[in-house]
Amino acid sequence: MRNKAVIALALIIILLLSLFYLGRGLLYKVPVPDVVSGEKKVSGDVIEAGDTKERSNFDSIVTRNVFNPERKYEASPAGDPGAAIDEIPAQMPALVVKGIVKNPEGEFIAYISKDGEAPRPVRAGERFENIKIVNINETDVKIKWNNSEIDLSLKKVRTGGNLKK
Numbered sequence: 804m805r806n807k808a809v810i811a812l813a814l815i816i817i818l819l820l821s822l823f824y825l826g827r828g829l830l831y832k833v834p835v836p837d838v839v840s841g842e843k844k845v846s847g848d849v850i851e852a853g854d855t856k857e858r859s860n861f862d863s864i865v866t867r868n869v870f871n872p873e874r875k876y877e878a879s880p881a882g883d884p885g886a887a888i889d890e891i892p893a894q895m896p897a898l899v900v901k902g903i904v905k906n907p908e909g910e911f912i913a914y915i916s917k918d919g920e921a922p923r924p925v926r927a928g929e930r931f932e933n934i935k936i937v938n939i940n941e942t943d944v945k946i947k948w949n950n951s952e953i954d955l956s957l958k959k960v961r962t963g964g965n966l967k968k
Contacts, residue, residue, distance in 0.1 A: 893949065898934070900944050900955045911939040915955070 901914040901922040913936070914922040925931060927939045937952065938945040944955040 893933075895948055895953075896932075896934075898946070898953075898955055900957055903939060903941060903944070903957060905941075911941070913939045913944045913955075915944065 896917050897919065899916045901916050903911055903913045905911055910926060912924050912926055914924055916922040917932075917934075923931065925936050925939075927936055929936050933948065935947040936944065937947050942957045946953050946955060
């Protein structure tokens with residue numbers, strides 16, 4: 804019986820303390836900083852979102868807010884970002900001469916593969932994309948790409964050492 808009385812008393816104390824702290828929390832007034840003096844004062848007034856006097860500490864956040872409708876665009880001190888962009892030079896495609904044939908009229912036709920694609924037949928003077936075929940002979944093809952002439956060859960390149968047959 805005595806244990807039940809102690810447990811009931813403990814529950815009543817917990818209930819009273821809970822009600823006491825709940826009441827203090829509901830009646831608590833938030834200290835609002837005074838803009839002029841910088842001191843905190845307790846005010847019964849509700850701070851509204853549009854009240855700038857109490858929100859002066861947040862002006863830097865509000866003015867930098869991306870979603871603020873009053874925000875203005877400021878030009879970068881570096882100037883116009885698109886003015887100094889240089890055109891990026893195009894990379895030359897990988898061209899490989901797969902073969903050269905001579906037709907019955909004596910004209911050479913080169914079969915050139917571009918970027919690993921299937922070889923295509925081209926004649927001297929023809930253009931494909933931004934590449935012009937300048938000259939074709941039995942083993943070499945001379946092309947012009949971006950104002951530079953490039954020689955493509957069917958000959959094998961020998962590297963160091965003695966290569967004997």
